[in-house]
Amino acid sequence: MTQIATVRGPIDAARLGNTLVHEHLFVMNTEYTENYRPDFEEAAMEHTAVEQLTALKAAGIDSIMDLTVLGLGRHIPRIIKVAEQVEINILASTGIYSYDSVPFPFMHVGPGRLVDRPDPLADHFIRDITEGIAGTSVKAACLKCAIDKPGLTEGVERIMRAIARAHLVTGAPISVHTDVGSRNGLIAQRVLAEEGVDLRDVIVGHSGDTQDLDHLMEIADQGSILGMDRFGMHTTMTHDQRVDIVVRLIERGYVDRIGLSHDNFCYADHFPAGEPHNGVFKGLRYTYISEEVLPSLRERGITEGQIHQMLVENPRRHFEDSYRRAAGRDIGSATA
Ligand SMILES: [Zn+2]
Numbered sequence: 001m002t003q004i005a006t007v008r009g010p011i012d013a014a015r016l017g018n019t020l021v022h023e024h025l026f027v028m029n030t031e032y033t034e035n036y037r038p039d040f041e042e043a044a045m046e047h048t049a050v051e052q053l054t055a056l057k058a059a060g061i062d063s064i065m066d067l068t069v070l071g072l073g074r075h076i077p078r079i080i081k082v083a084e085q086v087e088i089n090i091l092a093s094t095g096i097y098s099y100d101s102v103p104f105p106f107m108h109v110g111p112g113r114l115v116d117r118p119d120p121l122a123d124h125f126i127r128d129i130t131e132g133i134a135g136t137s138v139k140a141a142c143l144k145c146a147i148d149k150p151g152l153t154e155g156v157e158r159i160m161r162a163i164a165r166a167h168l169v170t171g172a173p174i175s176v177h178t179d180v181g182s183r184n185g186l187i188a189q190r191v192l193a194e195e196g197v198d199l200r201d202v203i204v205g206h207s208g209d210t211q212d213l214d215h216l217m218e219i220a221d222q223g224s225i226l227g228m229d230r231f232g233m234h235t236t237m238t239h240d241q242r243v244d245i246v247v248r249l250i251e252r253g254y255v256d257r258i259g260l261s262h263d264n265f266c267y268a269d270h271f272p273a274g275e276p277h278n279g280v281f282k283g284l285r286y287t288y289i290s291e292e293v294l295p296s297l298r299e300r301g302i303t304e305g306q307i308h309q310m311l312v313e314n315p316r317r318h319f320e321d322s323y324r325r326a327a328g329r330d331i332g333s334a335t336a
Contacts, residue, residue, distance in 0.1 A: 002320045005129075005139035006063070007076075007083035007090040016089065017062025019315035021259035022175065022205055022229035023286065025049050025066055025082060025090075027268035028073035039273040046081055049266045052286050053086040059290035063089035063315070065261075067175055067205075069144045071097035073269075076133045094128035095144035095163055096121075097177065101155035110158075121162035122169070129170040141319065143167055146177035147184045157191060164195030171326025173318050175203040175227065180210045185219045199223040201322040203259055209236050213248050220249070220257040225314055229261035232288035233281050243296045250306055258310045259318070260289055 003010040026045065033040050056064070068074045076092065083090045096103060106121055108114040128140040145163045147156050160176075167174050174192065178185040185204040193199055200223035207216055208228035220226055228246050230237075249258060264286050268276070277284055294307060 002323050004091065004319050004323075005141040007079055007092055007138050010139075011089060013316050013320040015062075016312070016316050016319070018060055018311040019063040019065065020061055020229075020261040020286075020289070020311075021065050021203055021225070021315055021318070022067050022227050022261040022263050023064040024068045024072065024263070024265035024268070025079060026073060026075070027068060027265045027270060029269060030073050030075070033073070033269045037269050037273070040267060040269070042078070045267050046078065046085075049082045050085045052266055053082065053088050053090075056286040056290075057086065057088040059287040061088065061286070061290060061311075063091060064286075065091045065093065065142060065175070065315075067093050067142075067144045067177075069093055069095040069097050070103060071146075074133075076136045076138050080136065080138060091141040092133060092138055093142045093144045093175070094125045094133060094140035094166075094172075096159045097144065097146050098155055098159060099146060099148040099150050100153050102158055107155075119158070119162060121159065122165040125162065125166035126169055129166065129172045141172060143172050143174045144177070145174070145188075147188050148177065148179045149182055151182065151184060152187050152191065160188065160191050161195055164192050164197045167197055167201065167322070168195070168326065168329065171323035173201045173203070173322035175205050177205045178207070180207055180212075180215070183215060185224075189219065189222055189224060193222075198322075198325055201318070201325065203227045203318060205229055206263070208242055208245060211237075211241060211245055213245065213252070216245070216249060217252065217254065220254050223257075225257050225259045225318060226254070227259050227261065229259065230263045231260065231293050232262045232264065232284035234283065235280060239292065239296070243293060243300065246297065247300045247302060250302060255306050255309050256314060256317075259314055260293070260310050262286060262288055264288075 002013040004013050110119040143163045145160050176188045202224040204224045205227035207226035
């Protein structure tokens with residue numbers, strides 16, 4: 001019986017049910033939104049989130065992984081308010097979302113830096129998982145970092161290695177934002193493996209943004225779960241292309257290495273007011289997989305058992321096995 005932290009408190013992994021592996025609620029640069037975005041009205045946004053997540057639960061989804069971490073405007077009190085009003089389980093994460101440098105509160109602190117002391121990053125993540133995020137009682141269930149077109153910059157590598165260390169201490173599984181066009185999921189896998197991470201405990205995010213089956217199999221063959229996690233975003237790939245690559249992976253025997261999601265959000269200041277749901281990502285919504293993708297997969301011959309594997313069994317295993325493996329390790333001190 002593995003207990004998994006949700007925003008409302010721990011639940012048994014067996015109760016996660018149908019789980020979307022990569023979603024957000026509110027995404028923002030807090031400084032920008034507070035100064036320049038009067039359209040972000042706290043109570044209205046909370047209401048919107050409650051409405052949309054209630055609809056998602058009604059559409060058959062039981063849990064979402066909210067991969068909003070530092071760098072994306074994470075604010076746990078706001079998530080707590082929403083979680084109290086919905087049935088769906090919200091799993092919070094910790095980590096840092098950066099394509100380049102370490103955020104300033106950490107940049108000058110660490111071995112050989114201006115404030116010369118042990119690197120605070122891993123301990124920061126560990127506290128969020130074991131004690132609670134930012135002084136709240138909400139514990140993070142998983143870890144998140146990113147690598148994008150700039151590749152393995154010094155900052156990205158420092159964050160990634162700290163994420164690995166926090167994972168080894170806590171057992172919290174890892175999700176990595178990647179740019180599949182740059183094939184840098186493989187770089188993330190190499191760095192995490194160098195730190196001792198079992199790559200089965202990693203979701204390589206945004207893997208669905210390609211039609212390159214060989215590349216995806218290369219990642220999956222190392223044990224990681226492929227995040228086919230942008231269903232409803234039709235800028236890089238069409239609906240049919242996103243469905244097709246999942247079907248082809250299943251045909252090759254990879255149904256146990258696939259996680260499904262949208263990478264959706266109620267609000268993101270990355271786009272002008274009213275966007276992107278009215279324009280760029282028209283049609284993107286939390287219920288897109290339930291309403292559009294599952295019917296398409298069934299039409300292509302994917303069975304209920306295979307859908308259950310992707311929506312229930314794979315996310316459950318991602319958490320359960322990761323925490324179980326950590327419990328079996330002799331870790332020693334919290335940081336390297
Ligand atoms: Zn995301």
